[in-house]
Amino acid sequence: MKNFKYYAPTYVAFGRDTEKKVGELVRRFGGTKVLLHYGGQSAVKSGLLGKVEQYLQEAGIEYVKLGGVVPNPRVSKVREGIEICKREGIDFLLAVGGGSVIDSCKAISSGRYLDCDVWDLYTRKAVATQYMPIGCVLTIPAAGSEMSDGSVITNEDGGLKKDYCVDEFRCKFAIMNPELTYTLPAWQTACGAVDIMMHTMERYFSKDDDMEITNAVAETVLRTVKEQVRLVLDNPTDYNSRAQIMWAGSLAHNDLTGCGTTGDWATHCLEHELSGMFDVSHGAGLAAMWGSWARYTCSENITRFARFAVNVMGVTNDFKSAEKTAEAGIRAMEQFYHSIGMPTSIKELIGRDITEAEIAEMADKCSNYGKSTVGALKVLTRNDMAEIYRMAKG
Amino acid sequence: MKNFKYYAPTYVAFGRDTEKKVGELVRRFGGTKVLLHYGGQSAVKSGLLGKVEQYLQEAGIEYVKLGGVVPNPRVSKVREGIEICKREGIDFLLAVGGGSVIDSCKAISSGRYLDCDVWDLYTRKAVATQYMPIGCVLTIPAAGSEMSDGSVITNEDGGLKKDYCVDEFRCKFAIMNPELTYTLPAWQTACGAVDIMMHTMERYFSKDDDMEITNAVAETVLRTVKEQVRLVLDNPTDYNSRAQIMWAGSLAHNDLTGCGTTGDWATHCLEHELSGMFDVSHGAGLAAMWGSWARYTCSENITRFARFAVNVMGVTNDFKSAEKTAEAGIRAMEQFYHSIGMPTSIKELIGRDITEAEIAEMADKCSNYGKSTVGALKVLTRNDMAEIYRMAKG
Numbered sequence: 001m002k003n004f005k006y007y008a009p010t011y012v013a014f015g016r017d018t019e020k021k022v023g024e025l026v027r028r029f030g031g032t033k034v035l036l037h038y039g040g041q042s043a044v045k046s047g048l049l050g051k052v053e054q055y056l057q058e059a060g061i062e063y064v065k066l067g068g069v070v071p072n073p074r075v076s077k078v079r080e081g082i083e084i085c086k087r088e089g090i091d092f093l094l095a096v097g098g099g100s101v102i103d104s105c106k107a108i109s110s111g112r113y114l115d116c117d118v119w120d121l122y123t124r125k126a127v128a129t130q131y132m133p134i135g136c137v138l139t140i141p142a143a144g145s146e147m148s149d150g151s152v153i154t155n156e157d158g159g160l161k162k163d164y165c166v167d168e169f170r171c172k173f174a175i176m177n178p179e180l181t182y183t184l185p186a187w188q189t190a191c192g193a194v195d196i197m198m199h200t201m202e203r204y205f206s207k208d209d210d211m212e213i214t215n216a217v218a219e220t221v222l223r224t225v226k227e228q229v230r231l232v233l234d235n236p237t238d239y240n241s242r243a244q245i246m247w248a249g250s251l252a253h254n255d256l257t258g259c260g261t262t263g264d265w266a267t268h269c270l271e272h273e274l275s276g277m278f279d280v281s282h283g284a285g286l287a288a289m290w291g292s293w294a295r296y297t298c299s300e301n302i303t304r305f306a307r308f309a310v311n312v313m314g315v316t317n318d319f320k321s322a323e324k325t326a327e328a329g330i331r332a333m334e335q336f337y338h339s340i341g342m343p344t345s346i347k348e349l350i351g352r353d354i355t356e357a358e359i360a361e362m363a364d365k366c367s368n369y370g371k372s373t374v375g376a377l378k379v380l381t382r383n384d385m386a387e388i389y390r391m392a393k394g
Numbered sequence: 395m396k397n398f399k400y401y402a403p404t405y406v407a408f409g410r411d412t413e414k415k416v417g418e419l420v421r422r423f424g425g426t427k428v429l430l431h432y433g434g435q436s437a438v439k440s441g442l443l444g445k446v447e448q449y450l451q452e453a454g455i456e457y458v459k460l461g462g463v464v465p466n467p468r469v470s471k472v473r474e475g476i477e478i479c480k481r482e483g484i485d486f487l488l489a490v491g492g493g494s495v496i497d498s499c500k501a502i503s504s505g506r507y508l509d510c511d512v513w514d515l516y517t518r519k520a521v522a523t524q525y526m527p528i529g530c531v532l533t534i535p536a537a538g539s540e541m542s543d544g545s546v547i548t549n550e551d552g553g554l555k556k557d558y559c560v561d562e563f564r565c566k567f568a569i570m571n572p573e574l575t576y577t578l579p580a581w582q583t584a585c586g587a588v589d590i591m592m593h594t595m596e597r598y599f600s601k602d603d604d605m606e607i608t609n610a611v612a613e614t615v616l617r618t619v620k621e622q623v624r625l626v627l628d629n630p631t632d633y634n635s636r637a638q639i640m641w642a643g644s645l646a647h648n649d650l651t652g653c654g655t656t657g658d659w660a661t662h663c664l665e666h667e668l669s670g671m672f673d674v675s676h677g678a679g680l681a682a683m684w685g686s687w688a689r690y691t692c693s694e695n696i697t698r699f700a701r702f703a704v705n706v707m708g709v710t711n712d713f714k715s716a717e718k719t720a721e722a723g724i725r726a727m728e729q730f731y732h733s734i735g736m737p738t739s740i741k742e743l744i745g746r747d748i749t750e751a752e753i754a755e756m757a758d759k760c761s762n763y764g765k766s767t768v769g770a771l772k773v774l775t776r777n778d779m780a781e782i783y784r785m786a787k788g
Contacts, residue, residue: 001634003409008402014653015397210634213618213642220610228606240395240604247653248607256650259408259641 001210001260008254010147011173014247016239018175019137022052022094023059029133029172031092034063035085037105038096039070043139048180052096052137064088069097072154072161073104075119081108082118085132095136095171099143105134106151106169122153122162131168137175140184141246142192142283144199144253146174161276174250178242186233189245190340191283193229196249197222198286202265203258204308205294205377207301211260215307218257221248222312229340266375267293270388273362278350287342288349292392294330297378302326345394359389395604395654402648404541405567408641410633412569413531416446416488417453423527423566425486428457429479431499432490433464437533442574446490446531458482463491466548466555467498469513475502476512479526489530489565493537499528500545500563516547516556525562531569534578535640536586536677538593538647540568555670568644572636580627583639584734585677587623590643591616592680596659597652598702599688599771601695605654609701612651615642616706623734660769661687664782667756672744681736682743686786688724691772696720739788753783 011029013021026034034056036049043049044067056063066081084090085108093105111118113130120126138146145151150165184192204218225248231241251257270293271285280288298305306322309315309329313336318324334344343349366374367382374380380388405423407415420428428450430443437443438461450457460475478484479502487499505512507524514520532540539545544559578586598612619642625635645651664687665679692699700716703709703723707730712718728738737743760768761776768774774782 001409001637003407003412006406006408009405011403012400013397014400015395018397211637212622212634213614213638213645216614216618217611217645220607220614224607224610240606243395243605243654244607251607251611260637 002208002262004258004260006255006259007167007170008147008256010171010254012147012176012250013173014176014243016177016179018177019048019051019180020055022135022137022175023055023061025135025173025175026056026061026092026094027059029092029135031094031133031135032061033088033090034061034092034094035081035090035108036063036065036094036096037069037081037101037108038065038067039098039101040067042183043067043096046180046183048137048139049096052094063094064090069101069104071100073100073107075107075122075153075155078104078107078111078118078153081105082111085112091132093132093134095134096139098138098140099145102134102136102143102145102171103151103153105136106145107153107164108132109134109169110151110164110166119153119155122155122164128166131166133172134169135173135175136171137180138246139180140188140192141181141249142195144196144249146171146176147250147254159276161272176246176250178239178246181242181246182237184236186236187281187341189232189236190229190342191281192249193225193245193340194283194287194337194342196225196245196252198267198290199252200257201290202268203261203263205264205297205301205304206261207377208261209301209304214257214259214261219308219311221252221257224248226312226336233340262376264375264377266297266377266380269366269374270362270385273366274346274349276365277358277362280349284343284349287337287344288346289388289392291330291334291344292388294333295327296384296388296391297375298326298330300378305329346389346392347394354389354393359386362389396602396656398653400649400653401561402541402564402650404565404648406541406570406644407567408570408637410571410573412571413442413445413574414449416449416529416531416569417455419529419567419569420450420455420486420488421453423486423529425455425488425527425529427482427484428455428486428488429475429482429484429502430457430459430488430490431463431475431495431502432459432461433492433495434461436577437461437490440574440577442531442533443490446488457488458484463495463498465494467494467501469501469516469547469549472498472501472505472512472547475499476505479506485526487526487528489528490533492532492534493539496528496530496537496539496565497545497547499530500539501547501558502526503528503563504545504558504560513547513549516549516558522560525560527566528563529567529569530565531574532640533574534582534586535575535643536589538590538643540565540570541644541648553670555666570640570644572633572640575636575640576631578630580630581675581735583626583630584623584736585675586643587619587639587734588677588681588731588736590619590639590646592661592684593646594651595684596662597655597657599658599691599695599698600655601771602655603695603698608651608653608655613702613705615646615651618642620706620730627734656770658769658771660691660771660774663760663768664779667760668740668743670759671752671756674743678737678743681731681738682740683782683786685724685728685738686782688727689721690778690782690785691769692720692724694772699723740783740786741788748783748787753780756783
C-alpha cells in the first residue's frame with residue numbers, strides 16, 4: 001500500500017443559513033479587513049452578495065469588493081486583487097462563488113507577498129513563502145476548490161492555463177448552503193456532477209488494489225452523485241439532493257477518495273486541451289473523453305473496471321469475463337451521461353467532426369510536443385493521446 | 395437535513411516509516427520544545443520511543459519525557475504534565491501511544507494556561523481560552539482520539555470519569571504507521587475494532603433519513619472493519635488489513651460518518667457505567683451491550699436497522715418484513731462479535747450473573763439518579779436503562 005498524506009483543514013459550515021456565519025468565521029480565522037471577491041452579476045442579482053456584505057458589516061469587518069472573475073479565471077484580475085490587497089491593507093480573502101472565484105483568491109493569496117509577478121509561481125519560476133488566509137461561500141459545487149490545495153489560472157497573454165498546488169491554498173473555512181445552488185441551470189448542474197465524479201474516478205482507476213476502504217468510499221461518492229443528480233434535474237429545489245451533491249463535491253476533491261492510491265488524471269489532461277481549443281465546459285469535455293480513455297486503458301486493471309461496473313453502475317457481473325463486465329460498465333456510464341444531457345463524443349460536444357489536424361495539435365500540446373506523458377494507470381505518450389482523441393471523435 | 399459542521403484539521407502522515415517525519419512535523423506546527431508523553435513499557439520495549447527521541451534530536455528539537463499514562467488516563471498524571479510544561483517552557487505536546495496518551499495530552503494542553511485546576515474544565519466549572527498544540531504517533535487504532543475533539547479523563551479521587559470536547563483538542567498532526575500495530579494482541583485488536591464500529595454506529599443509528607452520502611460512507615467504514623479485522627486476527631502482520639483498520643479508526647471518529655445526522659451515543663453511556671463498575675475493556679463492554687440496546691430501540695427507525703442488516707451484515711432482505719430483516723441483522727452482528735472473541739452479554743463479559751442491585755446502581759449513575767436521559771434515536775430514562783441492562787444480562 002502506498003503511503004499517503006491526508007490534510008483537509010477547512011472548517012466546513014454546511015446547511016441552511018450558514019452564510020450568516022461569515023463574519024464570525026472570518027474573525028475566527030484572523031481576518032479584520034477582507035477582499036470580497038466574486039464573479040458576475042448572479043451573486044449580485046440573487047441578493048447573496050448584499051447579504052454577505054450585511055453580515056460582514058454586522059460583525060464589524062471592513063471589506064473591499066472586487067468582482068468580475070470569469071470562468072477560467074484570468075491572471076490580470078489576480079494582479080488587480082493583489083494591488084488592492086497591498087493598497088488597502090487587506091488581511092483576508094473571501095470568495096463568493098464557485099471554483100473560478102476561489103482559484104482567483106488562491107492566486108491572490110500566493111502573490112500578495114511576492115517580490116515578482118504572480119504568474120512566475122504558476123510557471124514554476126518562483127516559490128511563495130507567505131500566503132493570505134482564504135474563506136469561501138460556495139455557490140457552485142463542481143470544482144472542489146473549497147477543500148483542495150490547487151488553483152488553475154489562465155494567462156490571457158498567450159492563452160496559457162497553469163496550476164499551482166500548496167497546502168496553504170486550502171480554505172480556512174467553506175460555507176456551503178445547498179439552497180444557494182437552486183438556481184444553477186440543468187446544464188451546469190450536470191457538468192458539475194461529471195466533474196465531481198471524475199475527481200473521484202481519476203483517483204479510483206488505479207493499479208493499487210490494496211486500499212479497500214478508499215476504493216469503497218470512492219464508490220459511495222460515485223453512486224451518490226449518480227443517483228442524486230437525476231433527482232436534482234427533476235426537481236432543482238430538492239434540498240436534500242442538492243446537499244448530497246454539494247458535500248460529495250468536497251469529499252471527491254479533498255483527497256479522501258485517493259488515500260493510498262495513485263491518481264491517473266489523464267482524462268483531465270486530455271480534456272484540458274479540448275476546452276482550450278473549443279471553449280467548451282470542463283464537465284462536458286470530461287464526459288466526452290472518458291469512455292474512450294476507459295476503453296483504451298482498461299486492460300491495465302480490468303478487475304477495477306469490472307468492480308466499477310458492478311459496484312457503481314449496477315451492472316450484473318459476468319463471472320466468466322471481467323472484460324465483458326468492464327465494457328458493460330463503461331457503456332452504462334455513457335448511457336448515464338446521455339441521460340443527464342452530457343455528450344460522450346467530441347462530435348456531440350462541439351457539433352461537428354474534429355479534424356486530424358486538430359487532433360494532432362491537441363496531442364502535441366497535451367504531450368508538450370512529445371516531450372512528456374500523462375496518466376498513471378497507463379502512461380500515455382503523444383500517439384496514445386492522438387488515438388484516444390480519434391476514438392472519442394464520435 | 396440537519397445542518398452540520400465538519401472540521402478535521404489534523405495533518406495525517408500515513409504509512410511505513412512515517413514516524414521518521416516526527417521532527418519535521420513538530421517544527422511545521424510550531425514546536426521547539428516537546429513534552430514526550432507515553433504510557434507503559436511497550437513503547438520503550440518496542441524501540442519506538444527511542445526512535446522518536448532520535449528523530450527529535452536529529453531535528454534539533456528539545457524534549458522532556460513523561461511516561462506512565464494508564465488506560466482511563468488519570469488527572470494526577472495530567473497535573474504532573476502541566477507542571478513540567480510550565481517549569482520547562484514546553485511549547486508542544488507529543489503523544490506516543492493510543493487514545494489514553496492522546497487524551498492525557500489534550501488535558502495537559504487545556505490545563506497549561508489555566509489559573510485553576512484542570513479538573514474544573516472537565517466538571518464544567520471553568521473554560522479554557524488558550525491551548526497547547528498536540529501531535530501524536532499512533533500505536534493503537536480504536537479510540538479515534540488522533541482526529542477527534544474529545545478527551546476523557548478519570549479523577550482517581552472519587553473515581554469520576556469525565557469528558558471535555560473542543561476543536562483545539564484536534565491534533566495538529568497524526569503519524570500512523572500500521573506496522574506499529576502489529577504487536578497488538580488479538581483481544582485488544584478485537585476490542586479496537588468494536589470501538590471503531592461503534593463510533594460509526596452511534597452516528598448511523600439515527601432518525602435522520604435524508605443524508606444518504608453520510609449513511610453510505612458509514613456503511614463502508616463498517617463493512618471494511620468487519621472484513622479486515624478477521625484478516626488481521628488470522629495474520630497479525632497483514633500490513634494492508636492493519637492499514638484499513640487504522641484509517642477506519644480515524645474516519646469513524648473525525649465526524650465524517652455523522653455529517654448531517656444526530657448521534658445517539660446511548661450504548662457508549664451504558665457501557666461507561668459497566669466498565670466503571672467492573673473494570674472491563676471499553677470495546678468488549680460495547681459489544682456486550684449493543685444487541686440489547688438495538689432490540690430495545692430499533693422500532694424507532696426499523697428501516698435503518700433493516701438497511702444495516704442488508705448493507706453492512708450481508709443479510710438477505712425480507713421484503714415483507716423490515717422487522718425480521720432488522721432482527722436478522724442484529725443477530726448477525728452478535729455472531730460477528732462472537733467470531734472475533736467478543737462477548738454479547740454482561741455474563742460473558744464479567745463471567746457471572748449481574749445482580750439487580752448492580753443493575754439499579756448502574757441505571758442510577760447513568761441517569762444521574764433519574765435526573766437525566768441518554769440517547770437520541772430513543773431517549774432513554776432511568777427505567778429504560780435498567781431494562782436494557784436486564785436484557786443484556788445473558
